[in-house]
Amino acid sequence: MALFSRRKKTEDDLTESRTSPEPDGIDQEGAEASGSPAGGPEVMSAEPAPQIGISVQAFRGVGAAAGPEVELPDPDQPEPRTPPASPRPTAPAPSAPEKRTLPLAPALPPEATESMPGMKDNVLLRTALAELEEGATNEQLIGVLRQMLQNHLYLRVHGDARAQVTEGKPLSIAVVRDGERSYMLAFSSAAAVRESVQRETEPTATSAIAQPVTAVLHQLVSGDFAGLIVDNASGVHRAVFPIEVLKKALEQSDVNMAIKTLLAAPREDDSAQKVGDALATTKIWVAVNDGGGKGPAGIAEARTADGRRFLQVFSHPLEIVALGRGDKPMPFEPEQLAKVLTEHSGIAGVIVDPAGPSMIVEREALGAVLVRAVDISD
Template sequence: MALFSRRKKSDAQPASDAEVAPEQADLPEQAEDAAAEVSAEPAPDANIPAVNISVQAFRGVGADAGPEVALPTEDAAPAKPADTDRPRTPAPPMPGEQAKPSLPLAAATPPEQKHTVDGLNDNVLLREALAELEEGASNEQLIGVMRQSLQGHLYLRVHGDAREQLNSGKPLAVGVVRDGERSFMLAYSSGKALRDSVDGSEDAASTSAIAQPVTAVYQQVVSGDFAGIILDNSSAPHRAVFPTELLQKALEQGDAEMAIKTQVVAPRDEQTPVRVAEALAKTRSWVAVNDGSNGQPVGIAEVHGPDGTRFLQVFSHPLEVVALGRNDRPMPFQPEQLAKVLSDHPEIAGVIVDIAGPSLAVGRDSLSAVLVLAIDIED
């Protein structure tokens, strides 16, 4: 299971591209349970970076649904943000759109799967979000990184042979950084970020790596004795620190599989809208509710196309709403609530999921799995 070629310690040198075993990719399914317990092994990475999202910035996100809100009328425009320096709601994604806006937004279509080290597929969305961080990153930028991390996988650096540890039932000896009595788990968005953390270290020859789903890694941090997680620690300033309290809140407000987000960011085919609709029919989503501060009626945000076509904005996680930088409040929406709104407003052409990007417009003809819930309610 070694990521780097094995040598005697006396011969250890920084790992090169050629030393990366091409067969090392994703975590075997049978290994996931064995990796649940984490052993904290010291790692030679740098000290805790001063890039730490404020937990206060996350408080209040995902409040209870509260009273029902009115859907904006056909002539009503979505609420404008009070701070004009923050990004506004993008127009509906156009076919073939590939523009790469600044954080916290992203292109409408998901990026192609790529690798910076042979055999290790990068978490491209997370890697690109981290790449745009600079020294003194704002909470808004870090929220943009956090939302893009809620999909795909992370690489864990393991002291010793990860495969042997898994086969023997031992907890993984994952890399950590210690700050006094606090410890932070280390995780990486790409093969390059992982390799950079090992290059030049004394234990390079005895280091291996394993990929795990992001939610599984975050759950390990929450359930373990960790103060938080550091993503791409050796890639300063393109790294981020998320405290355990933030990870716990993010997990609580999303489903275990992050099913909606996973479908939206996956490679697409003609059945993608149907699969997204099926995910919307099975798990809670979120809507953006304006606060009425601009003199408009309180309502759920929607998008109007150039031809006046109306799409309801829905989100896979409350962070997707926060990342837009508007004054909207995320509100949880059960599948039955979404079905009722669409049923009561036939003029709405469909939904746009995660408009901050990657995003997807799902028309009524693909929303059968959701719309049938409204029929069940009426019966």
């Protein structure tokens, strides 16, 4: 936590195919953590900066055109966590998706950085935001949203967050108001919080606290917020997500983000084994194509140059959308994964989240999953 103040193995050689037999029991429908302070208090000072408005491209949902830019005032005074109730905007009906230009990511996670000592950045989110351009497309915003679901977010708090936590008070989280609508502010790094503070003409003492993304989303959907603004002071490299989209993303998420957390972490000798063990207890998703009416539905696979087959599995439906192939996300329980691996002995393992960061998990590391098939047969 920091106190801010101012004086006035890769899959490069993989090719895709389909597992034709569709396993039984596929559900056609789409699914609290507590935050902890990060780092110690740090006091900052900066020269005054002119007040500017927030102009962000609004994300309207998968398959819909990006919404108009939303003009919002700067947060001159951070507001309490629970603002008055406000009407919910209605998203337009989905239209046919246009050609996608989605920011993907390398297979290996980025190197961890700290824009302020002791306060780790959400590097995946920061990188995805940096790829946004003026007039960002809905598809580019999907790329930001999927990476936002990794690791943590920083919240900007009016006053001393540490003291509020110690005293058992609700955090006075900064929001931006647009008429009757209120948007929570969240940040990819402590530096992004500092930039937000520097934009104000009448700043007050502000602190930053890191919280797991699921904790932030739970707080968001339980309040009367219209949405979330990420890195509000970062020019075109900022985004706004309406509450309806975030609710759906949260419903379809693993509450602990177990697999995403492992994929975003530095690789260790047992990383693949940890992911394999997590697959035995976590609902995942597969990409299904209806075959264009020419054959049975198939689950997406990938093949290495030497012909080995790997089933593609995903930690969240947005990971499937990010590939832009038009596949349909299907929820997949560990028992279903075990059934496929047992019935298709030629599958060498799985590749998790091909859009990146990703990981290949060999069959030898999937013992905990295969045991589920034994349990079913018993």
